[in-house]
Amino acid sequence: xxxxxxxxxxxxxxxxxxGHIIELAVDDVRLPNxxxxxxxxxxxxxxxxxxxxxxxxxxxxxxxFRKPLEKVILEIPAGKIDTTDGxxxxxxxxxxxxxxxxxxxxxxxxxEFSSAPGFTNEILAxxxxxxxxxxxxxxxxxxxxxxxxxxxxxxxxxxxxxxGEIYDGKTILAIQHWELMELRGK
Amino acid sequence: xxxxxxxxxxxxxxxxxxGHIIELAVDDVRLPNxxxxxxxxxxxxxxxxxxxxxxxxxxxxxxxFRKPLEKVILEIPAGKIDTTDGxxxxxxxxxxxxxxxxxxxxxxxxxEFSSAPGFTNEILAxxxxxxxxxxxxxxxxxxxxxxxxxxxxxxxxxxxxxxGEIYDGKTILAIQHWELMELRGK
Numbered sequence: 001x002x003x004x005x006x007x008x009x010x011x012x013x014x015x016x017x018x019g020h021i022i023e024l025a026v027d028d029v030r031l032p033n034x035x036x037x038x039x040x041x042x043x044x045x046x047x048x049x050x051x052x053x054x055x056x057x058x059x060x061x062x063x064x065f066r067k068p069l070e071k072v073i074l075e076i077p078a079g080k081i082d083t084t085d086g087x088x089x090x091x092x093x094x095x096x097x098x099x100x101x102x103x104x105x106x107x108x109x110x111x112e113f114s115s116a117p118g119f120t121n122e123i124l125a126x127x128x129x130x131x132x133x134x135x136x137x138x139x140x141x142x143x144x145x146x147x148x149x150x151x152x153x154x155x156x157x158x159x160x161x162x163x164g165e166i167y168d169g170k171t172i173l174a175i176q177h178w179e180l181m182e183l184r185g186k
Numbered sequence: 187x188x189x190x191x192x193x194x195x196x197x198x199x200x201x202x203x204x205g206h207i208i209e210l211a212v213d214d215v216r217l218p219n220x221x222x223x224x225x226x227x228x229x230x231x232x233x234x235x236x237x238x239x240x241x242x243x244x245x246x247x248x249x250x251f252r253k254p255l256e257k258v259i260l261e262i263p264a265g266k267i268d269t270t271d272g273x274x275x276x277x278x279x280x281x282x283x284x285x286x287x288x289x290x291x292x293x294x295x296x297x298e299f300s301s302a303p304g305f306t307n308e309i310l311a312x313x314x315x316x317x318x319x320x321x322x323x324x325x326x327x328x329x330x331x332x333x334x335x336x337x338x339x340x341x342x343x344x345x346x347x348x349x350g351e352i353y354d355g356k357t358i359l360a361i362q363h364w365e366l367m368e369l370r371g372k
Binding site for chain 1: 187189191192193194196200203205206207208210212213215216217220221223224225226227228229230235249250251252253255258259260261264265268278299300301302303305306307308310329330332334346347353354355356358359362363365366369
């Protein structure tokens with residue numbers, strides 16, 4: 001089937017909330033068979049995540065509280081893009097420095113993905129950062145972010161996954177990607 | 187640091203929307219340093235995804251339109267849990283049959299993860315289903331879901347990832363998990 005055979009066309013959109021991070025809308029859509037349905041949509045500018053690897057093969061992770069989960073988890077450094085057309089690499093470079101105090105000499109875009117395609121348009125772009133060095137006077141952390149730094153080997157990261165301390169999609173994707181690189185001998 | 191050193195306590199919660207899929211709230215939270223901040227929260231009952239593998243080493247994927255992305259993408263079969271205490275394995279078994287017409291003899295829970303911990307509590311539980319057989323009279327598809335079935339080899343799935351046809355976190359996690367299993371010789 002072609003795109004047209006699947007497409008759900010918006011007949012009416014009602015925007016119910018515009019916040020700092022997300023916007024909520026409900027669309028009335030016409031299905032390909034002519035029937036109508038409702039779609040609940042969470043709009044987000046998108047975000048970046050960074051696989052930052054040290055020379056001794058450790059990944060830099062940040063431990064922080066996540067209110068939606070009411071949990072403290074270990075994640076790759078990440079942050080949202082300020083505007084819908086914000087530069088992703090610049091965002092990644094800024095977030096790495098703000099959250100970890102590191103700058104990186106080498107940046108490589110790895111892949112992007114939709115975090116939850118059933119209800120949000122959030123896209124995450126994943127970068128690899130190597131050639132890390134600590135900055136003397138790094139960009140300050142966001143005032144409302146409390147972050148603890150960790151540097152884990154692959155084995156430690158896999159143990160943290162098994163223990164549920166690493167718990168979010170982008171970070172599990174990052175660890176799997178790293179393990180695949182290692183197994184392929186790259 | 188301990189959990190208490192990170193925790194953001196809700197002082198006030200305002201629920202702004204209750205839909206069929208999601209609920210939206212804004213919390214006023216007290217940070218560990220005593221300052222106040224706002225948190226935008228999307229509540230979701232959680233969902234399941236299924237890595238369904240055939241005997242000839244193909245993964246069953248469903249092609250469908252995703253309104254938040256305005257795109258048609260290839261995903262592992264998945265679906266949301268009806269109630270906050272809904273059974274995940276039963277949901278996985280029902281969704282596999284509804285979306286693909288397959289039942290599976292063997293089910294194994296693999297892992298769970300948070301799809302977007304910055305703003306939602308959605309947790310995805312991933313199961314592996316093997317021993318697949320087509321059902322004569324499967325559960326009907328949801329009326330507002332239009333689905334096309336695909337069965338891809340690992341090589342084809344990796345090509346679909348590279349082409350952006352496989353584009354969502356849970357499906358990329360599934361393909362990476364499958365490749366790791368193959369490389370480890372399991």
